[in-house]
Amino acid sequence: MAFGEDALDWGPAFDEDASARRPYLELAIGYRLLAIFPAVRRILQPILAVAAGLGLGLAATAIAGENPWHVLVILARGAFGSGYGLGMTLFYSTPLIFTGLSVAVAFQAGLFNIGAEGQLTLGALAAAAVGAVWPGLPWPLAPVLAGVAALAAGMLWGAIPGWLRARRGSHEVINTIMLNFIAAGLASYVALYVLSNPDSQNPETRPIGAGYCISQYAVFGGAPVSAALPLALLAAVAVWLLMSRTVLGFEMRAVGQSEAAARAAGIDPGRIQILALALAGGLAGLVGVGEVLGNAQKFKVGFSPEYGFMGIAVALLGRNQPAGVVAAAMLFGALHKGAADLDMETEHLTREVSMIFQALIILSVSAEGVWNWMSARRRAVKGVKPVGAPLEPGVAS
Amino acid sequence: MTPGVAPAVELRELSKRFGEVAANAGVNLRVRAGTIHGVIGENGAGKSTAMKLLYGMLRPDSGEILVEGIPCVWSSPAEAIARGIGMVHQHFMLAGPYTALDNILLGAEPVRRGMVDRRAARLKLDALARQYGLPVDWDRPIEELPVGVQQRVEILKLLYRDARILILDEPTAVLTPQETNGLFENLKKLRGEGKTVLLVTHKLRDVMAFTDHVTVFRAGRVAGDMPTSQTNPQELANLMVGRKVILNIQVPPAQPRPESALEISGLTLAGAAGSRHRLAGISLRVKRGEIVGIAGVEGNGQSELVQAILHPRDPRCRTSGAVNVLGREVSGWAAARIRALGVAVIPEDRLHEGLLPERPVRENFLLGLQRTAEFSRAGVLNSRRLADAATAAVSEYDVRPPDVDLCAGHLSGGNQQKLIVAREFHRRPSLLIAAQPTRGVDVGAIEFIHQRIVRARDEGAGVLLVSSELDEVLALSDRIMVMYEGRITAEFARGAASEQELGLRMGGA
Numbered sequence: 074m075a076f077g078e079d080a081l082d083w084g085p086a087f088d089e090d091a092s093a094r095r096p097y098l099e100l101a102i103g104y105r106l107l108a109i110f111p112a113v114r115r116i117l118q119p120i121l122a123v124a125a126g127l128g129l130g131l132a133a134t135a136i137a138g139e140n141p142w143h144v145l146v147i148l149a150r151g152a153f154g155s156g157y158g159l160g161m162t163l164f165y166s167t168p169l170i171f172t173g174l175s176v177a178v179a180f181q182a183g184l185f186n187i188g189a190e191g192q193l194t195l196g197a198l199a200a201a202a203v204g205a206v207w208p209g210l211p212w213p214l215a216p217v218l219a220g221v222a223a224l225a226a227g228m229l230w231g232a233i234p235g236w237l238r239a240r241r242g243s244h245e246v247i248n249t250i251m252l253n254f255i256a257a258g259l260a261s262y263v264a265l266y267v268l269s270n271p272d273s274q275n276p277e278t279r280p281i282g283a284g285y286c287i288s289q290y291a292v293f294g295g296a297p298v299s300a301a302l303p304l305a306l307l308a309a310v311a312v313w314l315l316m317s318r319t320v321l322g323f324e325m326r327a328v329g330q331s332e333a334a335a336r337a338a339g340i341d342p343g344r345i346q347i348l349a350l351a352l353a354g355g356l357a358g359l360v361g362v363g364e365v366l367g368n369a370q371k372f373k374v375g376f377s378p379e380y381g382f383m384g385i386a387v388a389l390l391g392r393n394q395p396a397g398v399v400a401a402a403m404l405f406g407a408l409h410k411g412a413a414d415l416d417m418e419t420e421h422l423t424r425e426v427s428m429i430f431q432a433l434i435i436l437s438v439s440a441e442g443v444w445n446w447m448s449a450r451r452r453a454v455k456g457v458k459p460v461g462a463p464l465e466p467g468v469a470s
Numbered sequence: 471m472t473p474g475v476a477p478a479v480e481l482r483e484l485s486k487r488f489g490e491v492a493a494n495a496g497v498n499l500r501v502r503a504g505t506i507h508g509v510i511g512e513n514g515a516g517k518s519t520a521m522k523l524l525y526g527m528l529r530p531d532s533g534e535i536l537v538e539g540i541p542c543v544w545s546s547p548a549e550a551i552a553r554g555i556g557m558v559h560q561h562f563m564l565a566g567p568y569t570a571l572d573n574i575l576l577g578a579e580p581v582r583r584g585m586v587d588r589r590a591a592r593l594k595l596d597a598l599a600r601q602y603g604l605p606v607d608w609d610r611p612i613e614e615l616p617v618g619v620q621q622r623v624e625i626l627k628l629l630y631r632d633a634r635i636l637i638l639d640e641p642t643a644v645l646t647p648q649e650t651n652g653l654f655e656n657l658k659k660l661r662g663e664g665k666t667v668l669l670v671t672h673k674l675r676d677v678m679a680f681t682d683h684v685t686v687f688r689a690g691r692v693a694g695d696m697p698t699s700q701t702n703p704q705e706l707a708n709l710m711v712g713r714k715v716i717l718n719i720q721v722p723p724a725q726p727r728p729e730s731a732l733e734i735s736g737l738t739l740a741g742a743a744g745s746r747h748r749l750a751g752i753s754l755r756v757k758r759g760e761i762v763g764i765a766g767v768e769g770n771g772q773s774e775l776v777q778a779i780l781h782p783r784d785p786r787c788r789t790s791g792a793v794n795v796l797g798r799e800v801s802g803w804a805a806a807r808i809r810a811l812g813v814a815v816i817p818e819d820r821l822h823e824g825l826l827p828e829r830p831v832r833e834n835f836l837l838g839l840q841r842t843a844e845f846s847r848a849g850v851l852n853s854r855r856l857a858d859a860a861t862a863a864v865s866e867y868d869v870r871p872p873d874v875d876l877c878a879g880h881l882s883g884g885n886q887q888k889l890i891v892a893r894e895f896h897r898r899p900s901l902l903i904a905a906q907p908t909r910g911v912d913v914g915a916i917e918f919i920h921q922r923i924v925r926a927r928d929e930g931a932g933v934l935l936v937s938s939e940l941d942e943v944l945a946l947s948d949r950i951m952v953m954y955e956g957r958i959t960a961e962f963a964r965g966a967a968s969e970q971e972l973g974l975r976m977g978g979a
Contacts, residue, residue: 318853320846327837330826336781337815337823338838339806 119390119397119438123404126434133429137421144415144422151414152407160296161413164368166406167298168193168360168377170305172384173391173398174312175357179231179245180393181316182349183329188234188249189357190381191256192227196358198260199226200365201372204281205268215284220304220362227358228351230256235350239343245350253381264374276374287366299367301359308356309395316395325349357381378409386435405431476539478503478635478666479524484533486519493519495690496533501635501683503538506657506667508677508698511687512710512912513882517670520687521637524668525557526550537635556628557637562620566613570606571595574627591630598629602659618649625656636660637668642676643910648767648977654680672710672912674703674717675941688712711914718941719920723964724927724948726760730794731901731932732779737791739774739956749774749789750956756932758900761923763947764936767976771956772936773818776905780815781805796900809838814899814926816890818906818936820883824890827879831869834878835860835893842897859896867892868918884915891922902926905936920946940969954978 131141152162172189179186199222210218234248261276268278287300316322327335328345335342364376387405391397412427479501486494494516501507511517522528524535526544535542537553544550547557564573571588574595580587592608599605604622612620621641628636638657642650657667657680669681677684678698686694686709694701694709707715732755739749749771756762766772777787782801793800796811809815817823825834836856839845845856860874867888869881878886887907894902904923908916923946927933937943943950950967952960952975960967960975967975 318851320840320849320851323833323836323840323851326829327826327833330829331822333819333823334826334837336805337817339804339809340838341804341806 115392119392122438122440123390123434126437127430129433129437130426130430133433134422134426139419139421144419147414147418148408148411151418152411155294156292157294157296158410158414160290160293160298161410162403162407163293163298163302164296164363164406165409166402167302167305167363168380169383169387169402169405170309170399171360172357172380173387173402174308174395175231175353176384176388177391177393177395177398178312178316178325178356179349179353180388181329182325182345183332184235184238184346184350184353185246186231186249186350186353186357187246187385188230188252188354188381189384190377190379191249191253192230192354192357193360193377193381194253194256194260195230196223196227197361197364197376198263198278198372199223199358200361201278201281202263202268204285204365205279205371208280208282208284210282210284212284212286215282216287216362216366219281219285219366220359223358223361223365224355225358227361228355230358231354232347232351235347238350239346245346249350260372261374264372268372270371277369278372280371281365285366286370287362289367297368299363301363301367304359304362306399308359309399312356313395321345321348357384383431386431389435390438404434475503476536477501478538479668480534480536480539481520481524482534482536484520484523484535485531486523486528487531492690494523494530494533497687497690497692499685499692499695501666501668503666504661504664505682506661506669506680508681508684509668509670509687510672510674510677510684510706510710511693512672512914513884515687515710516690517687518639519690521557521639521668521670524550525555525637551631551633554632554634555637556631556633556635558621558624558628558639558641560640560643562624564612564620564623567611569609569611570615570619570623571608573612573623574630578631595626595630598626602629602656602663604656616649618645618652621645621649621653622656625660634664635666635668637670639670640672640910641669642671642673650676674706674913677706678703686710707913710912715913716917717913718945719917719924721924721946722928724760726757726948727930729758729797730755731758731796732756732934733792733794734779735792737775737778737789737793739771739778739787739789748956749778752791752956752958754951754958756901756934758930758932759927760948761927761933761935761946763943763950764934764953765940765943765950765972765976766938766953768938770953772905772938772953774956775953776815776818776903776934776936779903780808780813782808806841809897810841812897812900814894814897814902814931816887816894816902816904816907818909820886820890820910821879825878825886828877830875831864831878831881831889832857832860832874834889835863835874835896837893839893839896863892863896864889867895867922882912884911887911887919888915891919895922895926898929899926899931902931902933903936904933906938907935908937908939908942940972944969944972952976 131145134144135141151158153159172193175189175192176186200219203219203222204215230252234245234252237243237248238245264276264278270277270279290298316326324335324340324345327338327340328342332342335345360377360380365372369376383405387398387401390401408427408430412424412430415422415426416424477500479499481497481499484494484497485492497516497520499520509517509521519528523530526547526549529545537555542553565576568576571592575586575588575591580591582590595608604626606619606622606626607615612623615623625636641653645653660667669676671677681698684696684698684701684706685692686706688710693712704717707717735753737749737752752775754762764772764775774787777784778789779793779795781787782793782803783805795808795813798811800808821827826837836845840851844859845852857874864872864874869885869888869892878889881889902923907919907923911919923933923935935943935946948964950962950972951958952972954976955978
């Protein structure tokens with residue numbers, strides 16, 4: 074592969090994270106000198122990986138018989154070329170910020186939240202239910218109440234696997250996945266039998282009252298960009314503050330790093346795990362604000378194109394850091410929107426091509442081992458460095 | 471050295487750099503065939519790097535490696551193994567659920583008609599085990615075998631691959647005194663059969679008792695090289711550290727205060743039937759201003775005792791009996807509440823329980839102190855004050871390198887331990903529970919940590935010292951209690967017990 078080899082050769086290929094796991098303490102001082110480089114590398118490596126993934130994706134479109142340059146132009150124009158295009162990009166990005174943060178927060182506490190899909194389903198359902206049951210509530214009480222309902226429903230759906238993990242020892246991966254199915258079933262039941270919309274053939278709830286609707290921004294040419302976007306950015310800032318500035322954030326990271334060390338320091342790891350998954354669920358639940366109050370005005374079964382699972386990819390690409398999550402969510406939102414245009418404007422490509430791009434980006438981000446291997450091989454080819462004059466010889470017998 | 475006979479191993483001007491740091495800077499080392507050769511040095515002195523170069527895990531930047539007189543350039547350990555070199559790592563490379571036999575065969579399976587020929591392997595291994603006195607139950611899964619036997623499996627793995635030169639990296643770190651003696655009997659037998667043993671360690675006692683020749687590493691170079699019979703522990707310690715070291719600190723007599731720091735009565739922990747992991751009616755009292763040492767071979771309930779004191783809520787530590795910490799009955803208390811009384815803990819497993827290895831020193835200093843008024847208010851951390859306190863502590867406790875942004879996992883074992891001591895003493899404890907406080911720590915740091923523990927005592931803390939190092943218990947404790955199979959079986963005042971007597975009591979006599 075031709076990209077960025079030079080940029081990678083900053084020094085010995087020590088994987089900063091893996092090194093801590095190995096007892097190569099002799100190298101302690103050597104690592105310290107490398108410490109400045111990983112900072113650069115942490116930022117540059119995902120960017121290069123994204124470029125590589127996009128490049129591979131474009132190459133794949135060539136196999137499908139399209140001109141890659143042409144494809145890139147359509148992608149970029151679709152995602153950013155007009156107020157409406159940019160608006161749709163932001164509309165898709167907003168839920169991804171929430172779900173990406175959700176996965177990232179849980180991950181920082183050492184938990185894998187695969188349940189964002191179920192949490193956001195219940196969050197949206199709760200917001201829609203509040204709006205359908207009390208349609209007469211006035212603005213601004215109505216959207217705040219619906220938002221709190223979305224948050225609370227998501228938190229509940231996160232706290233359940235958190236409690237099961239902390240107090241019963243059952244793994245959160247299994248439980249969050251299973252709760253996704255329960256959430257989907259519950260939401261369908263409510264939409265079909267409890268709050269069903271009498272004016273529609275579709276499985277959806279009754280519309281919410283007018284007082285619930287949050288404003289859409291006119292500059293985006295009708296794209297449903299609502300106050301949910303600033304809310305998502307605010308959530309990212311809040312998560313950043315929580316994780317880096319508060320006692321609770323510190324304790325969450327401590328548990329994520331080492332449950333045993335946290336316990337020995339007097340932290341109750343179980344309590345932290347429940348809180349972390351509840352918080353993760355709440356963040357995912359807030360997806361409901363943009364979808365129900367800012368877009369559909371109701372809960373539609375199957376509204377999410379798997380935002381919850383895309384959140385895992387977003388968190389991975391964003392390295393579980395709030396700023397990274399926002400950037401990754403924007404990228405995936407743009408791909409999602411751009412790929413919709415490819416569907417219309419090219420002969421051989423459908424919108425699913427966005428999944429291929431996402432997959433290739435994730436693969437190249439994950440291929441850290443390949444990068445390290447390449448830089449190690451490069452050094453081997455260059456040969457050993459001279460050490461300078463031999464130092465004082467040891468005392469031989 | 472006998473002229474004409476090539477040394478088993480010779481390193482000439484071997485150098486290896488990591489970035490700007492010379493881990494080895496012109497190392498010269500000759501190991502005579504058929505000897506046990508000690509390689510000692512503090513953590514970070516370059517002894518492990520030299521062994522990794524010899525074993526092919528690393529490539530030298532310059533210099534030569536000669537094995538039995540033949541210059542060798544390895545590109546992988548496989549080539550070193552093929553030339554008769556084997557290494558037992560400090561952390562064993564064994565697959566837990568596999569049987570001892572399969573662990574030995576793994577990677578070198580004898581194949582007959584496309585099947586693993588376990589019968590032939592077993593015959594060869596039985597012969598080896600008999601020849602070297604290394605009996606192993608071949609069919610038991612590794613994880614069910616005691617650590618000493620696991621080490622035997624590692625050694626047999628090398629012998630099965632026809633190793634003539636055996637490198638053992640810190641082999642006694644995980645062994646009880648009895649197992650240590652067993653290991654060295656085995657090594658002597660190996661030497662008798664013409665094998666060469668390279669013993670990498672930082673324990674002076676092991677080197678003095680069991681090696682023929684010793685090489686001292688310091689700061690990437692060889693600082694001394696002599697027959698073991700012509701040196702003594704003090705000289706070796708001075709060479710390792712580069713200055714005069716006090717091996718056994720002189721502890722002035724205690725001035726205990728009347729009030730208790732810790733009072734335990736009838737503490738009992740029911741374990742699975744037949745397991746040693748339980749406590750049977752433990753009663754003891756630690757006054758403020760005294761050090762009470764718990765001596766015992768590891769696994770006789772010491773860890774359970776510490777856990778039962780600190781985590782009364784944990785169902786695994788649930789006990790009957792009363793624990794009174796600094797005048798408060800703590801049954802049912804949360805761990806954090808007990809610690810907040812002024813209890814400092816040096817946990818026995820430093821990397822697992824004491825530190826967040828992938829987080830910077832600064833955050834490790836905060837661990838457990840995050841809710842104190844000094845470092846947070848209304849749930850918000852005071853980063854500036856933390857940075858100042860961590861920087862001050864790192865310099866006061868001589869944690870090297872003095873960089874609070876470095877990951878704790880990148881510090882050497884001794885410096886990690888000093889960091890933990892710095893953090894725990896920042897509480898100004900009234901009760902200190904120190905479990906194996908100097909395990910795997912180099913000589914200079916041991917001296918330092920011992921002095922700090924004594925100082926804490928003199929400032930009025932009660933100290934419960936749990937250690938399997940006899941020297942440590944004898945040097946520090948004002949009273950010594952011996953634990954055997956979950957009971958306190960003997961108690962001695964300072965100076966009342968000899969090493970032999972204590973050793974016998976630890977063995978259950």
